[in-house]
Amino acid sequence: MAGGAAYSPAVGDWRSARAEVYERLIAEELGEDDSGAFLVWGDPALYDSTLGILQEVLERGMVAFEYDVVPGISSVSALAARHRTGLNRVARPVQITTGRRLAEGIPEGVDDVVVVLDAHQVFRWCAAEDADIYWGAYLGTPDEILVSGPVAEAAPRIERLRAEARERKGWIMDTYLLRRRAGER
Numbered sequence: 001m002a003g004g005a006a007y008s009p010a011v012g013d014w015r016s017a018r019a020e021v022y023e024r025l026i027a028e029e030l031g032e033d034d035s036g037a038f039l040v041w042g043d044p045a046l047y048d049s050t051l052g053i054l055q056e057v058l059e060r061g062m063v064a065f066e067y068d069v070v071p072g073i074s075s076v077s078a079l080a081a082r083h084r085t086g087l088n089r090v091a092r093p094v095q096i097t098t099g100r101r102l103a104e105g106i107p108e109g110v111d112d113v114v115v116v117l118d119a120h121q122v123f124r125w126c127a128a129e130d131a132d133i134y135w136g137a138y139l140g141t142p143d144e145i146l147v148s149g150p151v152a153e154a155a156p157r158i159e160r161l162r163a164e165a166r167e168r169k170g171w172i173m174d175t176y177l178l179r180r181r182a183g184e185r
Contacts, residue, residue, distance in 0.1 A: 138173035
């Protein structure tokens with residue numbers, strides 16, 4: 001299991017701590033007729049806890065509210081658009097996963113893998129694969145950074161740019177597509 005047995009409980013604890021903060025902010029900062037908002041970077045439908053946290057707040061029963069989710073362009077769609085490529089090739093699947101899961105290896109029968117939440121830059125471990133990477137950070141913003149090419153050639157540049165950007169901004173939000181070359185299955 002990716003992340004070990006302690007991973008899911010740790011995420012549950014993290015989400016509950018966030019739910020306590022959200023609940024307090026809603027109760028203390030919003031008046032009866034006020035509106036609040038959460039701006040979620042990326043896509044709340046893909047590997048994001050915001051919707052689950054809001055549901056947990058409601059289930060606690062201390063505050064009541066209604067909410068809407070306004071769809072935007074997901075970071076995955078923005079990545080493909082900015083690199084002018086599709087997420088998959090004709091009649092082939094695409095898998096969206098986390099860096100934690102990618103550490104287990106590229107799934108059998110899948111040549112196109114979109115990776116989010118990769119704090120450990122697992123793409124470096126794929127340098128021996130005959131694969132290309134389409135990487136992007138801060139997608140859709142003026143600070144957007146894009147790199148593409150063979151993993152073995154692009155990885156050092158991505159590592160450097162990622163470290164510089166994280167140092168400059170204090171955080172990084174990046175996504176990438178790993179694509180095995182034709183004939184590599």
